[in-house]
Amino acid sequence: MTYAEFKDQLAAPFPARRVLWRAQSFTHDRTSARMVAYVDARTVMERLDEVCPDAWEFDVEFLTGALPAARGQLTVLGLTRCDVGEAGEGDAATLKAAASDALKRCAVHFGIGRYLYDLPSPWVDWDEEQRAPVEVPRLPEWALGEEERANGATHVLSTLDALRATLPRDVNQLREVYRLVRAALDAAAH
Template sequence: MERTWSKEIQEALAAPFQPEEIDFLPRTPQNGRALALPYIGARSVMQRLDAVVGPENWSFDFDVISPPAGTGTWVKGRLTVLGITKCDAGEGGDEDEPLKSAVSDALKRCAVHFGVGRYLYYLPKLWAPYDATRRRFVETPQWPAGAIERAVAVSAGGPVAVAKSTASEGGPEGGPEGTPSLAPRASATGTVPAPRCSAAGCGRSITRAQHDVSVRGFGRPLCPACQRQQARASA
């Protein structure tokens, strides 16, 4: 059966990666710590595309282009997913295989246009213990609880499903004890109210997926715009 672009496919492509798929580049080492910049490999991008749309439903090609200021190796990549094409440039740097590096960089950058790994750009700055002699982090950098969920929600930028009630309830219908239920409550007539943003003066309708991500990441249902505002305020 021929597949077509859908909201479900978009959300699946934009889903966060497993921790073991994320690597970190150390930057600005000082006083035994370094800024950890997260990134994913081209192989993880290809595996995500294969898993979500199937290997027969996406393709990638590139052209070598003139580098800015005449330095390095640059390519223009074109990633086509379910008939939709996105373009971006990739840089090879000073590696032993600059063309291969540039192609991988272009693939990853094109994939970001489809949402793959986009949330990594919205994560808060992360400093971690770093061994400058061995050029490696002493331990795997870890973001605080809820940071990934907030980044995914902010990077999506669409409407978010949210319920007004954030009353804490344990048990089958609620979250763990002391956390808000993720599902809107049924009214006395048995109907479930549409989830809405709980920010003062907002009240926008949001989707169920947005509601769940927002409650886990922010502790209450917020629309995408209010999530971005709160994320910036707490950055």
């Protein structure tokens, strides 16, 4: 078993129900919030157990500082990657939170959840009383697990339509976007 053999399985999108959203920032009046997607450490461990159950190991060392922090070392199929996690502030500032963050950050080095960084961070209506979004953002079709995607090219076409509104207006920038898309399509065809 090698990492190269299991790389795509590790990096595959999670089922939508496993992707969580948190508020990253708010408008001044706290009626809207910018949401970012993430997965919890348990979801990362489940992916590792699913793909390579007997071939991963996580070690953690706690660091001293103002906030709880941890240096994690994740070994998957013989490869080791390290990263640092922080607990954040408030009630969640625990050593456990720092260790979980370190695991998630190490896992990204193996492609686990890395696609989440490519997701849009939408502004949504915020219910301050509930401390939650009025409506949870939906994942784009490309970020859904294989079993959740629409059949055929429908999802690709709808994603392209959604992207059309965000294309630059400058002709030179449009040419660069076209060049990159064309190169990606050519690479996918080979």
